[in-house]
Amino acid sequence: MPAFSFRLRSTDGEARLGELQTPHGIVQTPAFMPVGTQGAVKAVRHREVEEAGAEIILANTYHLLLRPGDELIARRGGLHRFIGWSRPMLTDSGGFQVYSLAERRVITDEGADFRSHLDGTRYLLTPERATDIQARLGSDIAMVLDECVAFPAARDEVAEAVARSARWAERSRRRHAELRAGSASGVAVSNPGQAQFGIVQGGVHPDLRAESADATVAVGFDGYAIGGLSVGEPIDQMYAVAGETARRLPANRPRYLMGVGTPEDLVECVARGIDMFDCVLPTRNARNGQLFTSQGRLTIKNVRYAEDDGPIDPLCGCYTCRHHSRAYLRHLYLAGEMTAAALNTLHNLSFYLDTMRRIRDAIAFRTFETFRQEFLRSP
Amino acid sequence: MPAFSFRLRSTDGEARLGELQTPHGIVQTPAFMPVGTQGAVKAVRHREVEEAGAEIILANTYHLLLRPGDELIARRGGLHRFIGWSRPMLTDSGGFQVYSLAERRVITDEGADFRSHLDGTRYLLTPERATDIQARLGSDIAMVLDECVAFPAARDEVAEAVARSARWAERSRRRHAELRAGSASGVAVSNPGQAQFGIVQGGVHPDLRAESADATVAVGFDGYAIGGLSVGEPIDQMYAVAGETARRLPANRPRYLMGVGTPEDLVECVARGIDMFDCVLPTRNARNGQLFTSQGRLTIKNVRYAEDDGPIDPLCGCYTCRHHSRAYLRHLYLAGEMTAAALNTLHNLSFYLDTMRRIRDAIAFRTFETFRQEFLRSP
Numbered sequence: 001m002p003a004f005s006f007r008l009r010s011t012d013g014e015a016r017l018g019e020l021q022t023p024h025g026i027v028q029t030p031a032f033m034p035v036g037t038q039g040a041v042k043a044v045r046h047r048e049v050e051e052a053g054a055e056i057i058l059a060n061t062y063h064l065l066l067r068p069g070d071e072l073i074a075r076r077g078g079l080h081r082f083i084g085w086s087r088p089m090l091t092d093s094g095g096f097q098v099y100s101l102a103e104r105r106v107i108t109d110e111g112a113d114f115r116s117h118l119d120g121t122r123y124l125l126t127p128e129r130a131t132d133i134q135a136r137l138g139s140d141i142a143m144v145l146d147e148c149v150a151f152p153a154a155r156d157e158v159a160e161a162v163a164r165s166a167r168w169a170e171r172s173r174r175r176h177a178e179l180r181a182g183s184a185s186g187v188a189v190s191n192p193g194q195a196q197f198g199i200v201q202g203g204v205h206p207d208l209r210a211e212s213a214d215a216t217v218a219v220g221f222d223g224y225a226i227g228g229l230s231v232g233e234p235i236d237q238m239y240a241v242a243g244e245t246a247r248r249l250p251a252n253r254p255r256y257l258m259g260v261g262t263p264e265d266l267v268e269c270v271a272r273g274i275d276m277f278d279c280v281l282p283t284r285n286a287r288n289g290q291l292f293t294s295q296g297r298l299t300i301k302n303v304r305y306a307e308d309d310g311p312i313d314p315l316c317g318c319y320t321c322r323h324h325s326r327a328y329l330r331h332l333y334l335a336g337e338m339t340a341a342a343l344n345t346l347h348n349l350s351f352y353l354d355t356m357r358r359i360r361d362a363i364a365f366r367t368f369e370t371f372r373q374e375f376l377r378s379p
Numbered sequence: 380m381p382a383f384s385f386r387l388r389s390t391d392g393e394a395r396l397g398e399l400q401t402p403h404g405i406v407q408t409p410a411f412m413p414v415g416t417q418g419a420v421k422a423v424r425h426r427e428v429e430e431a432g433a434e435i436i437l438a439n440t441y442h443l444l445l446r447p448g449d450e451l452i453a454r455r456g457g458l459h460r461f462i463g464w465s466r467p468m469l470t471d472s473g474g475f476q477v478y479s480l481a482e483r484r485v486i487t488d489e490g491a492d493f494r495s496h497l498d499g500t501r502y503l504l505t506p507e508r509a510t511d512i513q514a515r516l517g518s519d520i521a522m523v524l525d526e527c528v529a530f531p532a533a534r535d536e537v538a539e540a541v542a543r544s545a546r547w548a549e550r551s552r553r554r555h556a557e558l559r560a561g562s563a564s565g566v567a568v569s570n571p572g573q574a575q576f577g578i579v580q581g582g583v584h585p586d587l588r589a590e591s592a593d594a595t596v597a598v599g600f601d602g603y604a605i606g607g608l609s610v611g612e613p614i615d616q617m618y619a620v621a622g623e624t625a626r627r628l629p630a631n632r633p634r635y636l637m638g639v640g641t642p643e644d645l646v647e648c649v650a651r652g653i654d655m656f657d658c659v660l661p662t663r664n665a666r667n668g669q670l671f672t673s674q675g676r677l678t679i680k681n682v683r684y685a686e687d688d689g690p691i692d693p694l695c696g697c698y699t700c701r702h703h704s705r706a707y708l709r710h711l712y713l714a715g716e717m718t719a720a721a722l723n724t725l726h727n728l729s730f731y732l733d734t735m736r737r738i739r740d741a742i743a744f745r746t747f748e749t750f751r752q753e754f755l756r757s758p
Contacts, residue, residue, distance in 0.1 A: 040711055040718040046702065068685070068710045076688060076706060084702045306447070309455060323425065323463040327455060331447045332419055338717050339419040 004140070004195035004222050006254045010364065014243070014273040017363040020254055022088040022140035023193035024080060026055070029254060029275040030363075032266065032356045033058040033090060034349055035283060038067070039083040042283050043341040044349070046085050052318065052346060053353035056088040056140075058278045061133055062097030065123070066116045070136040078138030078190025090278070091139035093130040093199075096227075096259075099148045107147060109164065127171040131196070135179045138190025143225060144172035146199040151232040158203040165201050166215035172196065173219050195222035197256060200245055203228060204237050213248040223254040226274075230260045238265075243272030263292060263355050267375050270359050271368070282352045286344035289333045292351040296379035298326075300344065305330045318350035319343075383519070383574035383601050385633045389743065393622070393652040396742040399633055401467040401519035402572035403459060405434070408633060409649045409742075411735045412437040412469060412657040413728055417446070418462040421662050422720040423728070425464050431697065431725060432732035435467040435519075437657045440512055441476030444502070445495045449515040457517030457569025469657070470518035472509040472578075475606075475638075478527045486526060488543065506550040510575070514558045517569025522604060523551035525578040530611040537582040544580050545594035551575065552598050574601035576635060579624055582607060583616050592627040602633040605653075609639045617644075622651030642671060642734050646754050649738050650747070661731045665723035668712045671730040675758035677705075679723065684709045697729035698722075 005021045020027040034041045034049055037060045041049050049057060059079060064070065076082040079089060095112065098105055102114035102123075111126030127145045134142035145168050147161040176196045178184040198221035202209035216224060226245050229238050238260075246255050256276035257269050266277055282292065289300040293313035298305075300312075311321035312329065320329070320343040332340035355375075362371035384400045385408075399406040413420045413428055416439045420428050428436060438458060443449065455461040458468060474491065477484055481493035481502075490505030506524045513521035524547050526540040555575045557563040577600035581587035595603060605624050608617050617639075625634050635655035636648050645656055661671065668679040672692035677684075679691075690700035691708065699708070699722040711719035734754075741750035 038711070038714045038716055039707070040716050043717045043721075045698070045718065045721065047698070063714075067714055068706075072686060072706075075686060076704070082704070082710075083707055084704070307451060307454060319424070319426070325455070325461070325463070327447075327451075328418070328462055331461075332417070335417045335442075335446055337417055337419050338422045338720060339424070341717060342422075342424065342721065 003193050006223065006252065008252060012363045012366045012368040013271065014246070015270050015359075015363045015368045016273060016275055017360055018254065018275055020056075020088070022056075022195070023191055024086060024088045024140050027088050028055060028360055030266070030270045030356055030359050031056060031276050032352050033276065033278040034352075035060075035278055035280045036083075036085075038063045039079065041345070041349070043287060043338070043345045046083075048319070048346055049349065050087065052349040053357060054087075054349065056090060057085065058090045058092065059137070059139065060097060061091045061094035061130065061137065062101065064091075064137060065094060065133055066118055066121070070133040074136035074138075074188040074190055078136070080138060080191075088140045090141040091134045091137050091143065092258075093143045093145040094125055094133070095130070095145045096148055098125060109167070111145070127168040128175040131172050131175040131179065132184070132187045135187050135189045135191075135194065138194065140191065140194060141223065142176070142194055142196045144169050144196065144198050144221075146201055146227055148201070148228055149203065151203065151228075153203060155203075155205060155208075158201070158205060158208055162201050162208050162212045162215075165199065165212065166219075169198050169216055169219045173198075173221065197221050197223040197225050197254075199225045199227040199258070200249075201228045202245075204233050204241055206241070206244055209241055209245045210248055213245055217248075217250060221253070223256060224249045225256040225258050227258045229257065230265070235265075239268050239272060242269050242274060246273035263352065264376060266352075266355060267359065267372050270363075271372055282348035283345050286348040287341045289340070289344065291344060292348050294378060300326065300330050300333050302330075312347050313351065316347065316350060316354070318347050320347040320350075382572050385602065385631065387631060391742045391745045391747040392650065393625070394649050394738075394742045394747045395652060395654055396739055397633065397654055399435075399467070401435075401574070402570055403465060403467045403519050406467050407434060407739055408654040409645070409735055409738050410435060410655050411645065411731050412655065413731075414439075414657055414659045414662060415462075415464075417442045418458065420724070420728070422666060422717070422724045425462075427698070427725055428728065429466065431728040432736060433466075433728065435469060436464065437469045437471065438516070438518065439476060440470045440473035440509065440516065441480065443516060444473060444512055445497055445500070449512040453515035453517075453567040453569055457515070459517060459570075467519045469520040470513050470516050470522065471637075472522045472524040473504055473512065474509065474524045475527055477504060488546070490524070506547040507554040510551050510554040510558065511563070511566045514555075514566055514568045514570075514573065517573065519570065519573060520602065521555070521573055521575045523548050523575065523577050523600075525580055525606055527580070527607055528582065530582065530607075532582060534584060534587075537580070537584060537587055541580050541587050541591045541594075544578065544591065545598075548577050548595055548598045552577070552600065576600050576602040576604050576633075578604045578606040578637070579628075580607045581624075583612050583620055585620070585623055588620055588624045589627055592624055596627075596629060600632070602635060603628045604635040604637050606637045608636065609644070614644075618647050618651060621648050621653060625652035642731065643755060645731075645734060646738065646751050649742075650751055661727035662724050665727040666720045668719070668723060670723060671727050673757060679705065679709050679712050681709075691726050692730065695726065695729060695733070697726050699726040699729075
């Protein structure tokens with residue numbers, strides 16, 4: 001398997017065109033990663049995710065740890081083999097879901113003690129264990145365990161989380177090195193070429209973000225993520241913090257903005273130097289009948305589409321838009337057919353991934369600023 | 380559009396190899412029709428239904444009448460255009476669902492007066508209206524409205540239903556002729572080449588079945604269905620009635636056994652001269668994690684599959700079996716992922732449609748009896 005590497009191919013302003021090499025293939029950046037929480041992008045088949053243009057998907061460590069378990073997946077040969085996805089994959093650390101889903105959690109310097117939201121089973125997620133679990137899963141990119149704070153949070157609380165996340169980053173990196181060196185017993189490493197990304201926290205405080213970025217870079221990771229954004233702060237503040245943080249990160253490493261965002265967010269954050277994104281928005285909205293189009297958003301259950309024979313988006317070439325009308329999709333949605341979720345998901349994913357393709361083309365042709373203005377002007 | 384016709388290509392014992400020509404293409408028989416109740420086979424995409432080998436699907440008139448309505452579908456150009464399925468399609472009359480789903484139904488000689496199970500709207504479904512509704516839908520094969528009785532039923536009740544169904548068959552056929560002649564105003568005919576099948580009732584009474592078959596054949600239809608079976612009667616009785624009724628129908632017309640059945644039922648009834656089948660079993664069972672395989676049935680949630688890296692069926696070449704393990708499918712099912720329903724449906728449909736292909740091959744090679752014995756011997 002080839003080792004992990006990142007090649008910056010060209011820039012246009014702060015926007016970057018790059019290429020991630022991973023043990024399971026190449027990812028063109030800027031890239032959007034569809035979310036496959038439990039080892040499947042909800043409502044669609046892997047091949048459809050590929051056809052929509054996805055080169056990498058994300059899976060959630062928290063969910064897979066609880067069910068079916070990292071040990072079982074390691075015995076299957078890792079997550080790629082288990083789920084039958086042969087392209088690149090990124091796993092998060094599980095931390096974010098511990099904060100948002102788990103019950104009775106207690107965070108100490110050691111790690112996060114919590115109970116499963118499914119059956120109450122108790123788990124202790126430490127930086128080392130989060131690293132071990134992801135080694136068993138064998139994703140191509142593993143994330144360090146970090147401490148997330150809610151928004152808004154007191155500055156002191158954010159500062160403490162930054163300090164703790166920095167300590168955890170060192171422990172995570174050390175553990176990752178041990179696993180690669182084969183000096184950690186009892187952990188089946190499913191993907192020896194797995195890369196590890198650090199995560200910058202710091203809320204909306206520029207100085208804490210800078211401190212966190214510097215501390216994380218000092219540890220030295222294969223790539224850097226910006227966490228703790230898109231959690232309720234004003235959008236302009238999100239863009240500003242993402243941009244300032246990105247500038248502080250090394251140019252020769254990929255930059256991943258976690259959990260973001262709308263199509264407009266993707267364009268705005270690429271403009272600020274971000275290379276990778278993930279978000280449940282296209283898939284979750286699809287299941288709720290909310291569709292993204294070149295003409296703006298569309299709520300498929302609206303009565304205005306009852307007799308509309310046109311596709312969701314006349315400029316879209318996805319399976320759904322090539323085969324089905326708004327009238328039919330509205331019917332399926334109102335009739336409660338699973339197929340509605342599937343067809344809508346196919347479309348929304350295609351819209352997101354097409355947007356990424358257009359972004360990459362614009363950077364390559366050094367017309368990104370024009371693209372951005374036009375994209376944001378559209379309804 | 381080519382007119383409807385049926386060509387009997389060869390026989391092997393009572394098993395028949397044939398070809399239906401319809402306005403939307405050819406269907407090789409014996410054929411199994413996946414059920415697309417509301418204009419979509421549940422959980423899968425049209426192209427997947429085609430890839431699994433389906434040449435014709437069935438849609439339910441009752442559901443489409445209630446939502447989105449036959450008039451709306453006619454304004455869309457008919458059901459094929461509305462749902463984006465370009466191959467043959469059969470619609471039932473709506474009668475069976477009126478008996479099984481509708482509320483406060485009253486059956487008179489005029490027709491069935493009932494209220495929608497969705498919102499209580501009142502409808503009157505007469506033989507003429509069932510014909511008109513299907514003309515608007517524009518399926519390739521329309522079914523006459525018949526009166527279904529529960530099993531077990533008193534012989535008198537069955538006899539009355541046979542007599543009423545015969546009167547309704549005449550009215551249905553007359554209306555169909557008027558629609559084809561263009562002498563019925565107010566009905567948009569979406570598919571001028573639509574064929575119409577009569578339905579034989581008569582419960583498990585050989586003499587009533589014979590009476591019903593003769594009366595239906597006397598009216599003269601493009602094909603003949605056997606209704607009112609697989610409703611609780613012993614399986615041997617079902618086979619016997621299907622076989623006896625089939626023998627009484629003209630050899631040069633297709634014979635359709637409605638709502639049947641298991642893979643074994645298909646083989647046994649082909650052996651008794653049946654050409655067409657439909658059933659929700661493969662799709663409904665799939666959504667419940669019940670899978671059909673060459674090794675027998677399989678309940679995917681069973682713990683024995685937790686670490687089983689093999690496909691559902693080692694002899695199956697469907698998308699699911701080519702890409703995914705029992706362990707992964709069990710995980711998806713237990714995790715409540717829609718993708719479980721989709722992948723399971725793909726497999727079960729493939730199993731059914733492969734079985735039909737093998738049946739047709741066996742008839743063509745005049746080895747059907749050997750095939751049948753081997754098929755029924757398998758676990």
